[in-house]
Amino acid sequence: MINHNYxxxxxxxxxxxxxxxVRDILDRANNxxxxxxxxxxxxxxSEDENDLKEIxxxxxxxxxxxxxxxxxxxxxxxxxxxxxxxxxxxxYKRENNFKRRKLTRQEIQEEVKLLEKxxxxxxAIEAGEDPINCDIEYILEAIEAIYETYNDNGKIRRVxxxxxxxxxxxxxKLKDAGIGTYILFQETYHKPTYEKMHPNGPKANxxxxxxxFNRAIEGGIDDVGAGVLFGLYDYKFEVLALMLHxxxxxxxxxxxxxxxxxPRLKKAEGMELxxxxxxxxxxxxxxxxxxxxxxxxxxxxxxxxxxxxEMRKEVIEYGVSQISAGSCTGVGGYxxxxxxxxxxxxxxxxxxxxxxxxxxxxxxxxxxxYCTACYRMGRTGDRFMQxxxxxxxxxxxxxxxxxxxxxxxxxxxNKDFQDVINQMIDREIVNIERExxxxxxxxxIDRIKQGERDLY
Ligand code: SAM
Numbered sequence: 460m461i462n463h464n465y466x467x468x469x470x471x472x473x474x475x476x477x478x479x480x481v482r483d484i485l486d487r488a489n490n491x492x493x494x495x496x497x498x499x500x501x502x503x504x505s506e507d508e509n510d511l512k513e514i515x516x517x518x519x520x521x522x523x524x525x526x527x528x529x530x531x532x533x534x535x536x537x538x539x540x541x542x543x544x545x546x547x548x549x550x551y552k553r554e555n556n557f558k559r560r561k562l563t564r565q566e567i568q569e570e571v572k573l574l575e576k577x578x579x580x581x582x583a584i585e586a587g588e589d590p591i592n593c594d595i596e597y598i599l600e601a602i603e604a605i606y607e608t609y610n611d612n613g614k615i616r617r618v619x620x621x622x623x624x625x626x627x628x629x630x631x632k633l634k635d636a637g638i639g640t641y642i643l644f645q646e647t648y649h650k651p652t653y654e655k656m657h658p659n660g661p662k663a664n665x666x667x668x669x670x671x672f673n674r675a676i677e678g679g680i681d682d683v684g685a686g687v688l689f690g691l692y693d694y695k696f697e698v699l700a701l702m703l704h705x706x707x708x709x710x711x712x713x714x715x716x717x718x719x720x721x722p723r724l725k726k727a728e729g730m731e732l733x734x735x736x737x738x739x740x741x742x743x744x745x746x747x748x749x750x751x752x753x754x755x756x757x758x759x760x761x762x763x764x765x766x767x768x769e770m771r772k773e774v775i776e777y778g779v780s781q782i783s784a785g786s787c788t789g790v791g792g793y794x795x796x797x798x799x800x801x802x803x804x805x806x807x808x809x810x811x812x813x814x815x816x817x818x819x820x821x822x823x824x825x826x827x828x829y830c831t832a833c834y835r836m837g838r839t840g841d842r843f844m845q846x847x848x849x850x851x852x853x854x855x856x857x858x859x860x861x862x863x864x865x866x867x868x869x870x871x872x873n874k875d876f877q878d879v880i881n882q883m884i885d886r887e888i889v890n891i892e893r894e895x896x897x898x899x900x901x902x903x904i905d906r907i908k909q910g911e912r913d914l915y
Contacts (some may be wrong), residue, residue, distance in 0.1 A: 620640075
């Protein structure tokens with residue numbers, strides 16, 4: 460699936476691409492035409508300042524045309540830090556000696572209530588890999604506990620899952636438990652590096668990890684989210700490999716990645732960043748996000764709080780469509796946030812509270828969205844992609860985002876904040892072209908103001 464020699468050759472052949480080559484690719488990218496592997500390699504190789512400016516400009520335009528001003532908000536929830544692996548870069552590695560724990564059902568519900576109090580509706584659950592202490596039954600019970608937790612302001616409406624590669628049977632169980640996206644980062648597609656980074660434990664098997672989405676899709680999960688841990692190997696190789704993996708799934712199953720996450724390596728317990736020779740610079744990181752946006756315009760890009768506020772602000776413009784907010788990367792982290800007692804998996808760089816993130820997004824012209832409608836309407840996998848590619852995403856997701864923002868303002872905001880949101884909605888409604896959608900949105904906003912919730 461990931462032919463290493465093919466990627467090495469592509470990167471070699473495209474080292475000396477001409478200005479005309481780049482110009483031609485950018486023109487096609489500007490029209491959202493498909494880019495070939497060679498095209499993507501040429502963009503990855505480009506260092507010219509003007510070419511890069513142009514890449515950013517087109518990425519921004521594509522982002523605006525497809526996703527508009529919306530940014531989907533979510534939070535991670537760490538369930539268990541037991542781990543049978545020894546991933547060189549990870550704070551949860553087996554050889555790190557600390558008191559490990561997993562949340563009880565009651566603790567999960569306490570964490571969820573705190574997350575709901577912050578306004579969250581969408582979670583990504585995270586756990587280390589440990590077949591004994593954190594088996595699939597534990598994960599399934601956790602998902603059930605999350606969906607059953609109610610607060611004054613409602614409940615979590617979508618649980619995405621980021622757990623280790625598993626079997627078709629287990630993926631089927633996750634599907635039946637009502638998960639949204641199954642997320643798994645390949646960490647690195649470069650096999651020799653993968654083997655160095657995962658010296659032992661179940662995750663040491665490159666092929667088993669790489670074929671996890673095959674099994675997930677065979678188990679009925681049609682929304683899968685990929686990612687690379689940038690900093691383990693050459694980012695140019697990794698971006699091309701991501702594209703090959705995506706195409707492989709599209710060809711085999713008719714649907715590729717729903718999202719791509721772009722985590723960058725951070726300091727963690729028991730590892731030193733200086734020992735990793737492929738650390739991605741800020742400029743390279745921006746280029747990665749923009750090129751992914753050009754290469755797969757309809758695939759969501761997820762950014763976490765590993766990045767600073769400044770970096771998040773910038774790359775949101777170049778293509779990011781989902782961000783986490785107010786995240787804790789330790790088990791029980793939300794409850795223990797005050798005294799920082801929990802052990803984090805890695806350091807976060809954006810420590811702002813969700814409300815600050817939301818306010819800042821609004822101030823910079825974005826529409827934060829807590830929408831989970833597609834998943835609950837069954838618009839997953841290829842059905843979601845059809846919606847995205849038909850350009851209808853604006854007519855559907857835009858109004859849904861505004862409804863969830865109205866709910867958020869009423870449930871979590873003060874009068875001033877509610878005024879800001881009301882003004883924003885008035886401005887946005889005027890811009891909606893279709894009269895029927897305009898009227899429907901207005902009617903639903905009024906119903907939300909009367910106290911109804913969860914309309915879409
Ligand atoms: N245990 C599961 C697995 O092996 O896929 C779930 C993954 S873990 C909870 C989530 C992700 O955190 C990992 O896939 C890895 O990419 C990321 N991660 C681990 N250590 C990191 C570090 N030092 N800096 C940034 N991200 C890290």
